[in-house]
Amino acid sequence: MSDNDIVLLERRDSGAAVITLNSPKVNALSTALLGRLHAIAQELTATPAGAVVITGGPRIFAAGADISEFSGPEQARIIGGAFHSALNAVDALPCFTIAAISGFALGGGCELALACDYRIGSTKAVFGQPEILLGIIPGGGGTQRLPRLIGAGRAKEMMVTGRQVAAEEALRMGLVDEIVEPDALMERTLSLADTVASGASLAARAISEVVDAGMATDLATALSLEIDAFEKIFRTKDSQIGVASFLENGPGKARFIGE
Numbered sequence: 001m002s003d004n005d006i007v008l009l010e011r012r013d014s015g016a017a018v019i020t021l022n023s024p025k026v027n028a029l030s031t032a033l034l035g036r037l038h039a040i041a042q043e044l045t046a047t048p049a050g051a052v053v054i055t056g057g058p059r060i061f062a063a064g065a066d067i068s069e070f071s072g073p074e075q076a077r078i079i080g081g082a083f084h085s086a087l088n089a090v091d092a093l094p095c096f097t098i099a100a101i102s103g104f105a106l107g108g109g110c111e112l113a114l115a116c117d118y119r120i121g122s123t124k125a126v127f128g129q130p131e132i133l134l135g136i137i138p139g140g141g142g143t144q145r146l147p148r149l150i151g152a153g154r155a156k157e158m159m160v161t162g163r164q165v166a167a168e169e170a171l172r173m174g175l176v177d178e179i180v181e182p183d184a185l186m187e188r189t190l191s192l193a194d195t196v197a198s199g200a201s202l203a204a205r206a207i208s209e210v211v212d213a214g215m216a217t218d219l220a221t222a223l224s225l226e227i228d229a230f231e232k233i234f235r236t237k238d239s240q241i242g243v244a245s246f247l248e249n250g251p252g253k254a255r256f257i258g259e
Contacts (some may be wrong), residue, residue, distance in 0.1 A: 007036040009043070015050035015197035015258070016190070026063035027056045029108040029140075031079060033066075034086040038091050042088035048094045048205065050197025050258070053189050054116060055100040056109070058182060061125070064107025065140070076139065076205055083108060083140030087115040091212075094205050096196045100189040101125045106164070111140035114149060117208060119175070120189050122182040127175055130162040148215075150174050200238050200256045 006023040012096075018038055021027040029244065030037070043187030044052060056062050069079060090097065099113040099232040102122040110127050113119050121127075129142045138141060138159060147155035150173045180188050196204050210229045233239055236259040245254035 006030075006033045006069065007040060009040050011049065012190075012194065012197070014194035015201060016053065016193040017044060017049035018053045018055065018190070018193075021054075021056040021062055025103075026060050027109065028063055028066040029083070029112070030066035031069060031082045034082040036096075038082075038086040038089050040146050041086065044093055044095075045089070047061060050199075050201040050204070051091055051096045051098065051193040053098050053100055053193045054090070054112065055063025055102075055186070055189070057103070058122075059103040060109075061099070061101045061103055062104040062112055063104055064109050064130075067134070076136075080139040083111065087141050089110060091115040094209065095201070096193075096204055096208055098189055098193055100185055101127075101176070102185050104128075105140075106130055107138065108140045111138060111142045111145065111205045114141060114145040118177050118192075120180065120185065120192070121176040122177055122185045123167050123168060124182050125167045125170065125176065125179065126164050127170050128162065128164040129159045130164070132160060133162040146175075198243060198256075200239055201256070201258050203233055206233050 006021075007024050008020040010018040010020070012018065019037070021033070021035050023030070027033075028083045034081050065079060065083070069075065096118065097116040099116040099119045101113055101119060103124055105113050106126070106128045107130060110129055113127070129138045129146065131138050131142075138146075142159065147159065149155075154173055165173070165175065167176065167179045171179050178188070210226050213225050217225075238256045241256055242254045
């Protein structure tokens with residue numbers, strides 16, 4: 001299997017894109033896979049999709065780093081750098097990103113899900129940061145993204161015990177945003193992605209950007225970022241289309257063009 005085949009990219013007619021991890025047997029996040037994921041994220045940054053779905057197989061979303069590559073501190077920094085480059089690129093995608101998770105999302109797999117804006121899990125989804133069971137710590141963003149999502153106490157407990165969290169508990173703690181039956185996972189995820197991508201995609205992109213930037217700063221600065229983006233989006237043709245359609249036909253009838 002070539003490096004290009006271990007992560008697949010599909011662009012849908014709606015304007016959404018689907019990234020599929022395709023590395024037998026457990027979607028281990030090798031440096032080769034992370035390099036391919038980074039390249040795809042760069043492509044989707046240069047030519048944005050309206051929304052992006054990231055998924056793995058029905059049994060395993062991603063089992064974590066490729067442990068066979070672990071050989072010492074120098075290699076650890078290289079592997080950690082590959083994780084940060086790829087997952088930061090996913091995090092920075094200029095659109096709404098959705099992780100569709102069925103089965104295990106452990107270690108780096110959990111960290112990849114954390115790098116997305118929204119997580120939909122099947123009832124068979126299982127999450128965890130089990131690195132401590134190897135005597136190491138998460139190195140792909142888990143120590144930082146997980147506490148920002150579920151709180152420091154819960155995040156620390158997950159990481160210091162290495163325990164696995166099933167779908168229902170993950171939903172209660174906010175680690176996953178929805179859970180559905182396994183056979184409905186992709187239908188629900190693609191429906192959401194298609195809805196976002198075929199709607200006011202520039203406004204959706206602006207929302208993601210302002211929320212992310214605002215969460216990293218103080219409230220006063222964040223509100224300033226919002227008003228700047230609010231003004232900027234009114235310069236788009238989509239805003240003109242949306243306002244005119246609302247005044248003439250009511251909400252939800254506009255046909256946006258992405259300009």
